[in-house]
Amino acid sequence: RSGGRAERGDQRPLSFPSPVTSDQIEHLHRRFKQLSRDQLTIRKENFDSIPDLEFNPIRTKIVHAFFDKRNLRPESDGLADEINFEDFLTIMSYFRPIETSMDEEQLDRFRKDKLKFLFHMYDSDRDGKITLQEYRNV
Template structure:
């Protein structure tokens, strides 16, 4: 499908997307219409500014990190992913927020627990070095709480979190440490949106 798209999806495209994402044909059609509506200039792709006009993202303290998730993908088409998001990329990110289905189990699914954990980990990994530093953690916490806590309180939260998760005291939270810390959290339930 690349970065350009026609005004309608072909049946074989819908079937491919259904298989890849777990969305139903009806959900895909609705999401395609939403995607098309976001592309107000009819460019055939979405840019950062298109996402910034979504009210739910604009008011979310982690809005920019959520937007980043759409642009941090590689679909192998050679297009600069920092500049544009095609429909396939758009729906792949949204698929990570689908509730886990008991009939479609497996770690390869876009909405599998492992994929959801990686998504959340990447939100915290600001410099994309595959580890969360105290600085990464502090900046994301600051985004989340804004001016509701003092700098000392924020530093205390970051220090406590690092002390609890960074068992080997190397100063970083690796993906493995992060997963271990999130083991008791029902991420499948916390990171799910019901799509109509």
């Protein structure tokens, strides 16, 4: 590694909410460029071009989660108008499966991060609680 950047083919994990290899980062960067149409940021409307999301019953919640600042940085709140590649990478890491090589501490943190991410998806008014109304809006 040079200057903290992963080199091509480097399989060592980088730390986000869960470890990500440089090959995975390259794949996600290609996807980001495709979604953003080669721009530096993605906006909510860029997700309209994803056919797999079109009929997903929680599509709105998934897209919303990408722009929920609570999922991007600790102690943040509100919604971002756009996200950059680093933000995209952070959100995508929440969707990764559990790695068999994780120790107990990593596994515990990984599970807590995923639960917090899911909680934020349903706490639509961002008050730290999921009300019966928010639950029904699933």
